[in-house]
Amino acid sequence: MNPHIRDSAVQFTAQLAATPLGARQARRLAVETLAGWGLPSEGPALIVAELAANAVTHGRVPGRGFRIGLAVRGGVLRIEVVDTRGDRIPGVREASEGSEAGRGLVLVDALADRWGVDRGLPPCKSVWAEVDLGGGAGGRVAGTRDAVGSDATP
Numbered sequence: 001m002n003p004h005i006r007d008s009a010v011q012f013t014a015q016l017a018a019t020p021l022g023a024r025q026a027r028r029l030a031v032e033t034l035a036g037w038g039l040p041s042e043g044p045a046l047i048v049a050e051l052a053a054n055a056v057t058h059g060r061v062p063g064r065g066f067r068i069g070l071a072v073r074g075g076v077l078r079i080e081v082v083d084t085r086g087d088r089i090p091g092v093r094e095a096s097e098g099s100e101a102g103r104g105l106v107l108v109d110a111l112a113d114r115w116g117v118d119r120g121l122p123p124c125k126s127v128w129a130e131v132d133l134g135g136g137a138g139g140r141v142a143g144t145r146d147a148v149g150s151d152a153t154p
Helices: 020-036 042-058 104-111
Strands: 010-016 066-073 076-083 114-119 125-132
Touching: 010 020, 020 042, 020 066, 020 076, 042 066, 042 076, 042 104, 042 125, 104 114, 104 125
Parallel strands: none
Antiparallel strands: 010 066, 066 076, 076 125, 114 125
């Protein structure tokens, strides 16, 4: 891990089409950006993939895209996906047995140290996740996850 990136402030944003191709591009861009910053990408790329897939599936408005953002500040990687369906606030739900859908935010919850949803300027919302970049694998501390609907700022 690049200690200069971990301890500095860098950011990346991209506006993408709200299509399955746009969701795949979000994941690819995240992997390339994190590699360029010298940061591990496996967990964060899965978070981006799930949040982008949700934006495309549940946050899509015809003719409008979604935005991904990656930022490192103070040893924390923040991942944001902004879509234009602020009226649809996601939450963790249990998927029925055998279902192929409904586990995305469960995965985000498992991989991120904190995550939540912020209402943006109408009609937007931002679903975000944070990963602590401190030394060791999975730097999670029990009980540090924010509740959905947190008012944390980017």
